Amino acid sequence: MDEDVQRLEDQRERLYQQLSAFGDFRLGTISETHTRCGKKNCTCADKSHPGHIRYLWNATRLGKSMAQHLRLGPEMEQVFGQIEEGHRFQKWYREALELNEKICRLRPVPEVEDKKGITALKKKLLRRFLLKRREKLKA
Ligand SMILES: [Zn+2]
Numbered sequence: 001m002d003e004d005v006q007r008l009e010d011q012r013e014r015l016y017q018q019l020s021a022f023g024d025f026r027l028g029t030i031s032e033t034h035t036r037c038g039k040k041n042c043t044c045a046d047k048s049h050p051g052h053i054r055y056l057w058n059a060t061r062l063g064k065s066m067a068q069h070l071r072l073g074p075e076m077e078q079v080f081g082q083i084e085e086g087h088r089f090q091k092w093y094r095e096a097l098e099l100n101e102k103i104c105r106l107r108p109v110p111e112v113e114d115k116k117g118i119t120a121l122k123k124k125l126l127r128r129f130l131l132k133r134r135e136k137l138k139a
Contacts, residue, residue: 005106012099018092025085028059030070057083 034051036044044051055070057079070076112118 005103008099008103008106012096012103015092015096015099022089022092023085024082025089026057026059026079026082027086027090028057028066028083030076030079030083031056031058 033054033056035054036042036051039045043049055072055076057066057068057070059066068079070079112121
């Protein structure tokens with residue numbers, strides 16, 4: 001095997017070993033919002049009061065937004081940690097993708113001896129390619 005591929009595969013193996021060490025993770029951000037509780041005798045009933053501060057975790061995935069109220073204290077600290085872990089996972093994912101793309105490009109193409117096999121393969125691939133292109137036009 002190509003020495004470069006071997007070296008990259010070793011690197012990938014080491015990277016994959018890190019995967020099980022990840023703790024709970026999520027993505028998103030923590031923001032604050034101001035709300036009025038609605039109680040007539042509360043300080044927030046005064047118009048000059050900015051309202052009670054509430055902390056929110058927000059994330060958007062596939063166009064769908066998610067939110068969770070967070071209590072200031074251990075809960076918020078935990079979520080900060082989970083988001084940091086999420087960023088570490090994103091970094092891990094980018095490294096894994098980059099490594100795999102390098103390996104993919106260096107991997108030798110399998111030899112096909114039989115000529116009939118090659119012709120059938122070309123037809124199959126062409127069908128697949130045309131089908132993909134048709135799907136793209138529909139979208
Ligand atoms: Zn209030």
